[in-house]
Amino acid sequence: MTHRRSVQEALRGFGMDTITLAGPLEAKLEAMQQAGFGQVMLKANDLVGHPQGWKAAVHAVRRSGLRGTGFQVLRDFEGLSGHLHDYKVDIAKTMLEMCAELACDVLLACSSTSIHASQDPDQMARDLHKLSMLAVPFGIRIAYEGLSWGRSVSEYTTAWDVVCRADSPNLGLCIDSFHILAAKTPLDALADIDPDKIYLVQLSDFLWQEARTMEERIATARTYRVFPGEGVHTDPIIEMVLILERMGYRGDYSFEVFNDDFVQMPLPMVAQRACNSALWLADDVLRRSMPLPNQLKLRSVHSAP
Template identity: 70%
Template sequence: MNLLDGYGMDTITMAGTLEAKLAAMKGAGFSQVMLMARDLVTHPGGVDAAVQAVRASGMRPTGFQVLRDFEGLSGHLHSYKLDIAKAMLEMCAATGSKVLLACSSTSRHATQDLDQIAADLKKLAMLAVPLGIKVAYEALSWGRTVNEFPTSWDVVCRADCPNLGIGIDSFHIFAAKTPLDAIEELDPSKIFLVQLSDFMWQETPTFEERMTTARTFRVFPGEGVHSEQLADLVLRLDRIGYRGDYSFEVFNDDYQQLPLATVAERARKSATWLHQDVLHKSAPLPAWTRAH
């Protein structure tokens, strides 16, 4: 068993073709990948060729992202977003992904009524049922109404739909300075995705600063200034019984300019830190990782 099976990388972290990214991840020992819609629609061979590349790699999709600004709309905007959601779900299913990530709305056109937000997300989840897909609802730290994970959990509880759960993103927790005690209130079976990353400064006081940092300068777990909090987050999730995947969602302009193998090696070191130093797993990592 590859003990990195519980950890994966995000294609957004690397430059290059989809095939090259998958090969670099697999070469570093990862067996899963978080895919983005653009991986499919920008592939030179089209969506079908991208799907085939994922399948040929043998990599398991951690999930598929990202549906934005879906909930809380009305009239023609709601109908438009339903069409977008259906197309996203079809691509998600084609890749074999079992989780679609939906981020909390930033739209000023969206209602702030949590019951309506929950109703819309339930509708999305029902669309996903025939495809065997779960919807992970993630609180963006610059979301208009839902910008911390306790609120996204509240919305998921209101919706009360088996295949609707939450997505946890460490960046947004640290950026919003959300107390980690709220982790204890979560049902681990309803955490469908955990995305991990860090950054190099303590404060992101404005939404604009959060967005800029999130989209250009995240780093891998263990590389930033929030390592202690990140370790605390992972340990709390482990204590409540979370046994799902950890995906490294690292948007970083510098990493986009490095060789793919170099970036994948940094991710492998991050997974090793989490596995050995944070979670203190007793089983050794595979021999190929110890050789590095």
């Protein structure tokens, strides 16, 4: 029991995404909880795809005892006009309602890929400001993420510019290591961001050095991500996490790992891989580990990836 509490303490601040695991929601939650995680990043399909309905899914999350890291994902919201804008506002209201039912205080919004969206940063900022105001009554923050294949916003630096233009108290950034690696965005620009405006950090790696084309980026992102420490970009991921820590970021790290192989594996095995990655980051990178019985360190019990 002492060992389990120590693992859970070391994993504080780390969680994983339901997209990494196969099977029903309840089984995913149990696998995460048994691996030692205390939080989970949820997606809309977890709710609407539940056989007993989305309210039953909400109750399953509450029963699990796992805290909701956040809720995803609102796509292609900013830059639209007319009936397209009205449609997306309706979608956003529904997403916010589900997010609130889960007691998640972060809704993830990805930069637009729509050819129908304006590329004017001021219009995008106005739309994101409107979204953030819709979220205020729910007590929800909007984390805006620059997709590496976004039409106008494909890097966190550009996403930060739009967030600054929007100037909204509950609008900030999601930093995603995959998109930084895929776009080759310099990490030193992180120092220009207010750490209080970083609402979520998503971590993953992949197995080759480059994703050169947009099509390759999308395919890699959706099928071939791996946990930090398992890919070929370990050094920049370490550098990114250490920069964020030095900046004063104290929010959550969530493993967003889309992987076709992992969804063919037993849930406990995949959850343990995530646990090993989190323990490596906590113990070897961030030096957050808690003493185990007989003064053993976490890495001697769970080998680093």
